[in-house]
Amino acid sequence: MSKAGFVALIGRPNAGKSTLMNWILGEKIALVSQKANATRKRLNAIVMHDDNQIIFVDTPGLHVKEKLLNQFMLEEALKAIGDCDLIVYLAPVTDSTEHYEEFLALNTKRRKHIIVLSKIDQVSQEKLMKRIASYNRYSEHFEALIPMSVTKNVGRVDLLNTISTHLDESPYLYDPEDITTEMIRNIYKEFIR
Template identity: 65%
Template sequence: MSKEIKTKAGFVAVVGRPNAGKSTLLNHIVGEKLAMVSKKAQATRKRMNIIEMHKGAQIIFVDTPGIHKKEKLLNEFMLDEALKAIGDADLILFLAPVTDKLDEYEKFLRLSEAKGSKHIIVLTKIDHAKQGDILNKLAQYQKYQDHFEAIIPFSVNKKVGKEQLLDEIVKYLPESPYLYDPELLTTDNIRDIYKELIRESIFENLSDEIPYESDVVIEKIDESDNMDRVYATIIVEKDTQKGMIVGKRGEGIKRVGKLARELLEEFAQKKIYLDLHVAVKKGWSKNKNDLESLGYVF
């Protein structure tokens, strides 16, 4: 009688301050552009499950919004998303840029210890620091060594830390059958992924408040083997914002649409026809009903 092979599976929440490098790290781990990446803070708004198979284990990473103070109702939703992920996870990765002071980690400890979750510190962006500074930062964290399971330096650009991090994560996952089809990369549907990629183009092409006061509704997707036809509307809060997105002679919306189409084609590996419009929904980020109609369910 053959011995039953034991498998592991579990949820790993990826948390940290806005712009700590969460989405960049996850895209690097799975080798696909799934999580939204932007140099601007607070680009990620909702939790997203990203799945990586590693040495017989199914790691379900949960990408979260950055931990930050509540301001608007939308910000409150984002903070709640991060806290729910911390509470539900089997393990937490706390991303700490090597240039940060320990203040953010100390705040995180106060949040996570109330939830009783184990965590690993991932020291990110080490390619921006000298070796001596990295060693000094590792030494600073040692006063908290009783609180974390491991601390791992990580660089996407230098491809440092991935294997070590995955090996370490697997140690703390519970024995379990796989929770999802091992072929899946994410539990998000195609609408959610397309929406996030269009939002990324807005962040990259527009400055100031517009990316934070805008959202995207995917109205319809007509899928075929060779091409997806995507019909989407960018939602903003003010008429002036609509004018800025559209731009003179429509140049702004063309620029946003061009990059968005490229991002969608890179992900889908086929041609994309993108029909993009802009609509005004005044005060949507402060109105609970409007937020819920856009998928932000409290």
């Protein structure tokens, strides 16, 4: 029996969510920017890994909702948390665990999640180890912690295997030949923006 499910990419603005999705897909479908708040709406990408169909849901960064647009973006992220089967929480390796605690508070339905420590190319091995140790204090909350660097090409297969382990058995939800559930027209619109 195959497995299939929705996996929401959640994290602060600029954490590297859209970069991760494009990298896993091997195609650039999500807008990536050095500036925070590049992603405004949810976007799905379909990835086949062995017999498993993983539907990644890229979301706007999580942050406090001061402005109307930010409020819309936060709601987009919260909807993705509500609708998904599994969460991948992206924490840049330079972030303190304080932001992870904020995420835990938002994850009111206690959805299962995997922590991806992103951009590990930016710190020394020693700093990386310290950061991993600081997350291990929360180990009863998460399923796995995966260090990752898109720049250095580290962690891709590890992430796909770990996600597959935590998905439920299900028939495919989309045609395995498709790469996104979005209309191509909307993807172009995003690129133009």
